[in-house]
Amino acid sequence: MAHTYCHLGIDMGTSGCRGVAVSPDGAILARHHVALENPVRQGPAVEQDPVLWWNALQQVLDELARRLPCPPNTLAIDGTSATLLLTDTEGRPLGPAMMYNDARARPQAHRIAAVAPSDSGAHGASSSLAKLLWWLEYHPDQAGRAAHALHQADWLAGCLTGRFGLSDENNCLKLGFDPVERAWPAWLNAMDLPTHLLPQVSPPGTPLAPIRPDLARQLGLPRDLQIIAGTTDSIAAFLATGADRPGEAVTSLGSTLAIKLLSDHPIFAPQYGIYSHRLHDRWLVGGASNSGGAVLRQHFTDKEMAGMKPQLRPEQPTGLDYYPLPGLGERFPVCDPAMAPKISPRPEDDVIFFQGLLEGIATIEAQGYALLRELGAPALTSIRTVGGGAGNPAWTRIREARCGVPMVAARETEAAYGAALLGVG
Ligand SMILES: Nc1ncnc2c1ncn2[C@@H]1O[C@H](COP(=O)(O)OP(=O)(O)O)[C@@H](O)[C@H]1O
Numbered sequence: 001m002a003h004t005y006c007h008l009g010i011d012m013g014t015s016g017c018r019g020v021a022v023s024p025d026g027a028i029l030a031r032h033h034v035a036l037e038n039p040v041r042q043g044p045a046v047e048q049d050p051v052l053w054w055n056a057l058q059q060v061l062d063e064l065a066r067r068l069p070c071p072p073n074t075l076a077i078d079g080t081s082a083t084l085l086l087t088d089t090e091g092r093p094l095g096p097a098m099m100y101n102d103a104r105a106r107p108q109a110h111r112i113a114a115v116a117p118s119d120s121g122a123h124g125a126s127s128s129l130a131k132l133l134w135w136l137e138y139h140p141d142q143a144g145r146a147a148h149a150l151h152q153a154d155w156l157a158g159c160l161t162g163r164f165g166l167s168d169e170n171n172c173l174k175l176g177f178d179p180v181e182r183a184w185p186a187w188l189n190a191m192d193l194p195t196h197l198l199p200q201v202s203p204p205g206t207p208l209a210p211i212r213p214d215l216a217r218q219l220g221l222p223r224d225l226q227i228i229a230g231t232t233d234s235i236a237a238f239l240a241t242g243a244d245r246p247g248e249a250v251t252s253l254g255s256t257l258a259i260k261l262l263s264d265h266p267i268f269a270p271q272y273g274i275y276s277h278r279l280h281d282r283w284l285v286g287g288a289s290n291s292g293g294a295v296l297r298q299h300f301t302d303k304e305m306a307g308m309k310p311q312l313r314p315e316q317p318t319g320l321d322y323y324p325l326p327g328l329g330e331r332f333p334v335c336d337p338a339m340a341p342k343i344s345p346r347p348e349d350d351v352i353f354f355q356g357l358l359e360g361i362a363t364i365e366a367q368g369y370a371l372l373r374e375l376g377a378p379a380l381t382s383i384r385t386v387g388g389g390a391g392n393p394a395w396t397r398i399r400e401a402r403c404g405v406p407m408v409a410a411r412e413t414e415a416a417y418g419a420a421l422l423g424v425g
């Protein structure tokens with residue numbers, strides 16, 4: 001069927017930038033992917049040059065524009081949650097971005113814990129608020145030039161519109177935004193924070209501004225293309241799956257393991273790394289573990305994993321009681337920045353070791369859902385899965401046995417698709 005317009009969604013992920021064009025009835029019209037260099041890790045610091053994101057985004061848009069059968073009228077971006085950068089008034093970065101898993105801000109997390117109420121999403125060393133406080137403390141010479149504290153998705157939307165300092169309710173949760181009151185809370189004043197750095201916040205999908213005319217020309221996009229408020233990566237992935245009833249959940253099995261359960265009320269329990277994102281008038285309750293595919297890649301290549309998949313024996317548990325983590329520190333369902341991985345003893349057989357790791361990650365997922373239920377979340381009815389781990393059927397069976405609910409096929413699994421749906425309304 002011919003369409004008169006479409007919607008663009010961009011997912012700026014950990015390992016690449018994906019773009020999707022979607023028709024008003026949800027059909028995928030075009031997609032493109034550009035890989036990103038890995039972030040630079042030095043001890044607890046994990047940084048990336050935001051110019052890499054901007055270049056990748058332009059490449060994706062340039063390619064999509066060539067392939068579109070009809071003009072796009074909205075564009076939404078999702079980005080990794082709690083990846084933060086500081087810019088000047090013109091949106092120029094004041095250094096590299098601090099990535100979602102940068103772990104330098106532990107002392108700042110203690111300062112937040114002393115002031116923030118337990119229902120804030122800003123708890124923990126990985127929150128964007130902890131990173132902002134860390135940055136201000138370690139860059140006193142630059143603090144005077146800082147005009148905006150922005151997440152990955154906020155900054156990229158600003159590059160497209162030329163208007164910086166705008167964000168959405170989901171990205172700002174971990175910067176301290178109160179999604180219940182829909183306002184920056186008064187307790188932030190006690191954090192000795194220049195509050196002018198905080199973005200102006202809108203619900204995901206709100207029109208922000210049209211694309212810059214020069215960029216529209218350069219990229220072959222319409223001048224009236226509206227850039228709309230985006231969201232975080234795992235919320236965009238949730239939207240993509242089609243889950244839409246309380247009790248339905250989505251597990252993201254990418255580099256990390258994130259779980260989200262649709263609920264009619266929010267739950268916050270920072271002692272377990274549990275928080276809730278507002279999505280219109282409902283809530284996505286859950287948390288993000290540091291466990292996930294990144295640990296698997298420390299031991300095996302994707303090719304090796306693909307080769308071992310048929311040899312996995314989900315019905316014969318290994319008995320290995322692992323807690324796989326890529327390094328020190330866990331966020332959810334145990335919130336302990338010093339927690340050590342447990343992946344020994346390592347059996348001689350690689351397939352058994354691989355299965356032990358998959359079982360360990362599945363146990364973390366099951367513990368996460370059980371904890372949500374204990375804290376008053378709706379009973380879990382089904383799980384949809386997104387991310388690289390979704391393509392391993394033996395792992396799906398292991399997870400189904402541990403979580404005790406059916407694993408349901410997702411409508412789509414790409415976060416970029418979910419971001420595009422924000423424009424469909
Ligand atoms: N056969 C497999 N079984 C389980 N996990 C896999 C397999 N192949 C790849 N993965 C995992 O998928 C992850 C990549 O998924 P992806 O959704 O692209 O991650 P992200 O966008 O978060 O970087 C890798 O960390 C890898 O360990």
Ligand SMILES: O=C(CO)[C@H](O)[C@H](O)COP(=O)(O)O
Pocket residue numbers: 079080081082100170232233234235252256258277287288
């Ligand atoms: O490890 C991640 C990188 O972004 C997770 O996807 C993220 O922490 C989940 O966050 P949110 O619930 O805010 O989307």
